[in-house]
Amino acid sequence: xxxxxxxxxxxxxxxxxxxxxxxxxxxxxxxxxxxxxxxxxxxxxxxxxxxxxxxxxxxxxxxxxxxxxxxxxxxxxxxxxxxxxxxxxxxxxxxxxxxxxxxxxxxxxxxxxxxxxxxxxxxxxxxxxxxxxxxxxxxxxxxxxxxxxxxxxxxxxxxxxxxxxxxxxxxxxxxxxxxxxxxxxxxxxxxxxxxxxxxxxxxxxxxxxxxxxxxxxxxxxxxxxxxxxxxxxxxxxxxxxxxxxxxxxxxxxxxxxxxxxxxxxxxxxxxxxxxxxxxxxxxxxxxxxxxxxxxxxxxxxxxxxxxxxxxxxxxxxxxxxxxxxxxxxxxxxxxxxxxxxxxxxxxxxxxxxxxxxxxxxxxxxxxxxxxxxxxxxxxxxxxxxxxxxxxxxxxxxxxxxxxxxxxx
Amino acid sequence: xxxxxxxxxxxxxxxxxxxxxxxxxxxxxxxxxxxxxxxxxxxxxxxxxxxxxxxxxxxxxxxxxxxxxxxxxxxxxxxxxxxxxxxxxxxxxxxxxxxxxxxxxxxxxxxxxxxxxxxxxxxxxxxxxxxxxxxxxxxxxxxxxxxxxxxxxxxxxxxxxxxxxxxxxxxxxxxxxxxxxxxxxxxxxxxxxxxxxxxxxxxxxxxxxxxxxxxxxxxxxxxxxxxxxxxxxxxxxxxxxxxxxxxxxxxxxxxxxxxxxxxxxxxxxxxxxxxxxxxxxxxxxxxxxxxxxxxxxxxxxxxxxxxxxxxxxxxxxxxxxxxxxxxxxxxxxxxxxxxxxxxxxxxxxxxxxxxxxxxxxxxxxxxxxxxxxxxxxxxxxxxxxxxxxxxxxxxxxxxxxxxxxxxx
Numbered sequence: 001x002x003x004x005x006x007x008x009x010x011x012x013x014x015x016x017x018x019x020x021x022x023x024x025x026x027x028x029x030x031x032x033x034x035x036x037x038x039x040x041x042x043x044x045x046x047x048x049x050x051x052x053x054x055x056x057x058x059x060x061x062x063x064x065x066x067x068x069x070x071x072x073x074x075x076x077x078x079x080x081x082x083x084x085x086x087x088x089x090x091x092x093x094x095x096x097x098x099x100x101x102x103x104x105x106x107x108x109x110x111x112x113x114x115x116x117x118x119x120x121x122x123x124x125x126x127x128x129x130x131x132x133x134x135x136x137x138x139x140x141x142x143x144x145x146x147x148x149x150x151x152x153x154x155x156x157x158x159x160x161x162x163x164x165x166x167x168x169x170x171x172x173x174x175x176x177x178x179x180x181x182x183x184x185x186x187x188x189x190x191x192x193x194x195x196x197x198x199x200x201x202x203x204x205x206x207x208x209x210x211x212x213x214x215x216x217x218x219x220x221x222x223x224x225x226x227x228x229x230x231x232x233x234x235x236x237x238x239x240x241x242x243x244x245x246x247x248x249x250x251x252x253x254x255x256x257x258x259x260x261x262x263x264x265x266x267x268x269x270x271x272x273x274x275x276x277x278x279x280x281x282x283x284x285x286x287x288x289x290x291x292x293x294x295x296x297x298x299x300x301x302x303x304x305x306x307x308x309x310x311x312x313x314x315x316x317x318x319x320x321x322x323x324x325x326x327x328x329x330x331x332x333x334x335x336x337x338x339x340x341x342x343x344x345x346x347x348x349x350x351x352x353x354x355x356x357x358x359x360x361x362x363x364x365x366x367x368x369x370x371x372x373x374x375x376x377x378x379x380x381x382x383x384x385x386x387x388x389x390x391x392x393x394x395x396x397x398x399x400x401x402x403x404x405x406x407x408x
Numbered sequence: 409x410x411x412x413x414x415x416x417x418x419x420x421x422x423x424x425x426x427x428x429x430x431x432x433x434x435x436x437x438x439x440x441x442x443x444x445x446x447x448x449x450x451x452x453x454x455x456x457x458x459x460x461x462x463x464x465x466x467x468x469x470x471x472x473x474x475x476x477x478x479x480x481x482x483x484x485x486x487x488x489x490x491x492x493x494x495x496x497x498x499x500x501x502x503x504x505x506x507x508x509x510x511x512x513x514x515x516x517x518x519x520x521x522x523x524x525x526x527x528x529x530x531x532x533x534x535x536x537x538x539x540x541x542x543x544x545x546x547x548x549x550x551x552x553x554x555x556x557x558x559x560x561x562x563x564x565x566x567x568x569x570x571x572x573x574x575x576x577x578x579x580x581x582x583x584x585x586x587x588x589x590x591x592x593x594x595x596x597x598x599x600x601x602x603x604x605x606x607x608x609x610x611x612x613x614x615x616x617x618x619x620x621x622x623x624x625x626x627x628x629x630x631x632x633x634x635x636x637x638x639x640x641x642x643x644x645x646x647x648x649x650x651x652x653x654x655x656x657x658x659x660x661x662x663x664x665x666x667x668x669x670x671x672x673x674x675x676x677x678x679x680x681x682x683x684x685x686x687x688x689x690x691x692x693x694x695x696x697x698x699x700x701x702x703x704x705x706x707x708x709x710x711x712x713x714x715x716x717x718x719x720x721x722x723x724x725x726x727x728x729x730x731x732x733x734x735x736x737x738x739x740x741x742x743x744x745x746x747x748x749x750x751x752x753x754x755x756x757x758x759x760x761x762x763x764x765x766x767x768x769x770x771x772x773x774x775x776x777x778x779x780x781x782x783x784x785x786x787x788x789x790x791x792x793x794x795x796x797x798x799x800x801x802x803x804x805x806x807x808x809x810x811x812x813x814x815x816x
Binding site for chain 1: 409410412413416417474477517526527531618684692
C-alpha cells in the first residue's frame with residue numbers, strides 16, 4: 001500500500017477564494033447584466049513599471065545570446081539582487097544584514113509554506129487570528145494543528161485580533177514554539193508599532209520561541225513608529241525569520257519573486273543538545289527542492305531598487321493608498337466601523353451588529369454587486385468583519401463605495 | 409524549545425556539485441594558466457531560441473500595459489500551456505490525457521522534491537542506483553530512508569543499474585511502496601525500452617506500488633522502442649506520476665518551467681480504507697504552498713510548442729547529440745567502455761579496472777584539465793563509473809575528447 005500524508009485529509013475541500021469565486025460566478029450567470037465590482041482577492045491591478053519592463057526586455061535578450069545566456073542560477077538567488085536587498089531594505093534602515101542571510105524565491109507564499117519542511121511536525125504553533133489561511137493550512141499538512149473542532153484547530157494557539165484589543169494580539173498563556181505574525185496585517189489592514197513588535201521579540205527571546213514574520217505589505221507603511229522589518233528590533237536576529245515579496249510592493253503577483261531573511265545568528269537546539277542553524281537548514285532545503293528563481297525575474301526585481309524603479313513603485317503604492325482612503329472615508333460616512341487602510345492596502349470593516357460575514361457578503365453582492373471577503377474566511381476571530389481591498393481601479397473603487405453608501 | 413525536522417541532520421554537509429566546484433576552483437588557483445573544460449554539471453549552454461525569445465518579449469509588454477497585465481495566475485498553470493502539453497506530449501502519441509492532469513511548476517526539481525509533501529514519511533522507497541541525488545535527499549528529509557550506514561541508506565531499496573545488467577534494474581525482492589525511475593537516465597545516459605517500462609508498470613499494478621517517473625530527458629530519445637512517457641504503457645495511469653521539464657528540452661534551466669502529470673485515475677487507499685486522489689492532494693498542496701509560475705515564463709513555454717519552436721528545439725538537441733557522438737566515439741577509440749549518449753545527453757564511462765571514480769576525477773582534472781562527475785556521487789552503484797555531459801560547446805567538447813585520447 002502506498003501511504004500518503006494523511007494530515008492533508010483534515011483540510012476542507014474548498015478554499016476561501018474558490019468559494020467566493022463560485023458564489024460570484026453563480027450570481028453573474030443569474031444576473032447577466034450585473035456590473036460586478038471585485039474588491040475581494042488581494043491581487044494588484046496596475047501594470048509593471050517602465051524601468052522593470054526595460055530590465056525584463058534586456059534580460060530576455062541576454063537569454064537569447066550564447067555569450068550572455070544564463071542557465072542554472074544559485075539556489076539562494078543572484079548576489080546582484082541579494083546585495084540590493086541588503087542595501088535597500090536593511091542597511092538604509094540601520095540594520096546589519098549580509099547577502100547570505102537573504103534567500104530569493106518564487107514568492108513569499110512558497111517560502112511561508114516550505115519553511116515547515118525544516119521545522120517539522122512537532123511544534124506548538126501560534127497565529128494571530130484572523131490570519132492569512134496559508135499559515136494554518138501548511139501546518140495542518142505538517143501535522144502541527146491537531147483536529148478541527150467547532151471551527152478551531154485543537155493544537156493551534158489562537159491570538160485574537162479584534163477591535164476590542166485594537167488588533168494587537170496579547171501574549172499567550174500557553175507558550176508556543178512558533179509564532180506567526182503579519183504586520184502590516186492581511187486581512188485586518190492594521191499594523192503593529194515598535195512597542196508591540198518588541199513585546200513579541202522579547203517574549204520569543206525569553207521563551208525560546210521562533211517568530212515567523214510576514215512583512216509582505218511593508219511598502220505600504222506610512223506611520224513612523226511602525227517597523228518595516230522585525231530586525232529593527234534588538235535581538236530579533238536570534239528569534240525571527242522574515243518573509244518579503246515584490247508582489248505587493250512592485251506588482252509582481254504574476255512575475256513571482258519573494259525572499260526570506262534567515263539570520264545566521266538564528267539557531268535552535270536539537271534533541272541531543274547540538275546547535276542547528278536555520279540558515280543552513282534552509283540552504284539545504286532550497287538546494288535539494290528548488291532550483292532558483294528565473295534570472296530574468298531576478299533582473300526585474302533588481303530594477304525595482306533603481307531610483308526610477310523606486311519612484312514608480314511609490315507612485316503605484318500612492319495610487320492604491322488613494323483607493324484605501326476612498327474606501328475608508330466612504331465607509332465611515334456610511335456609518336460603518338472601519339479599521340486598517342492606513343499602513344496597508346486592506347480595509348477591515350465591522351459587519352453591522354457583528355453579524356455573519358458570509359451573510360454580509362451575500363447582501364453586498366446582491367444589493368450592490370460589490371465583492372469583498374468574509375472575515376470568517378480568515379479564522380474564527382474574523383467573524384463579524386469583512387475585508388475590502390484597495391488594489392482595484394480608482395474609478396471602479398469610487399463607484400463601489402458610492403454604491404455601498406447608497407445601499408447602507 | 410523550537411523543534412526542527414531532525415531528518416535534515418542526517419544529510420551530509422556537502423553536495424556533489426559543490427565538492428566538484430571546490431576541487432576545480434582549488435586546481436584553478438594552483439594552475440592559473442590552465443584551460444579547464446567543464447563537462448561536469450548537466451546544465452545547458454545554447455541560448456533560448458528565437459520564437460521563445462519573441463514570446464517572452466511580447467509577454468513582457470503585456471505586463472507593462474494595464475489592459476493586458478497579468479496578476480496571480482492559476483496555481484496549476486494556465487490552460488493555454490496545459491492544453492499545448494496535452495496535445496503535443498500525449499495526444500500526438502495516442503495517449504489520452506486531460507489538461508487538469510497537468511500541473512505546471514517552476515521546474516521538475518521542485519515537483520520531484522515537493523511530491524514528498526503529499527506522500528509523507530511512511531513509505532518504503534526504491535531507487536534505481538546510480539540516481540539523481542534529489543530522489544534520495546528529499547526522502548531523507550521526509551524520514552523515509554532510515555540511517556546512512558556504509559554508504560547506503562538502511563531503509564532504501566536500491567535497484568542496481570550497472571553494465572552487468574545493461575542498466576536495466578531488476579524487480580526487487582522486497583516490495584517497495586514508491587519506486588523512482590528515470591528514463592532516459594541521469595546519470596547513466598541509458599534508457600529503458602517499452603518491455604522494461606511495462607515490467608515496472610505491471611509490477612506496480614500487482615503490488616500496489618507508486619512509480620515516480622522522471623522523463624526530463626525524453627526529448628533526447630532517438631530509438632523507436634523507448635517510450636517518451638510512462639503513460640504509453642497500458643495501466644500506467646493507475647500507478648504513476650510523471651515529471652517533465654522544459655529545462656533540457658528547450659534550454660529553460662535559467663527560465664524555470666516544468667510540469668507534473670498526475671492522472672485522475674491514480675488513487676491510493678487511506679489507513680481507514682477511504683480512497684484518496686493524488687491529483688486532488690497535489691492541487692491542495694500547490695494551492696497552499698505555491699502561487700503558479702510566472703505568466704511570461706508560461707508564455708515562453710507555450711512558444712516551444714509552435715512549429716518554429718519545435719524546429720529550433722530539435723536543432724539544439726541535435727547540436728548536443730552531436731557532442732554526445734563525439735564523446736562516445738572518442739572514448740571508444742581511447743579504449744574506454746562507454747554507455748549512454750544515444751537517447752540522452754550523458755555519457756557514462758567505466759573507470760579503467762573499475763577504479764575509484766574520485767581518483768579518476770582527479771586524474772582527468774590534473775592530467776588533461778577536463779572536469780566530469782564521479783559516478784559514486786550518484787550512489788553506491790555509480791562507483792567505478794564517470795559521467796561526461798554533452799551540453800558543452802562543440803569545439804570545446806572536441807578539444808576535451810582529444811585531450812582525453814592523448815592522455816589515455
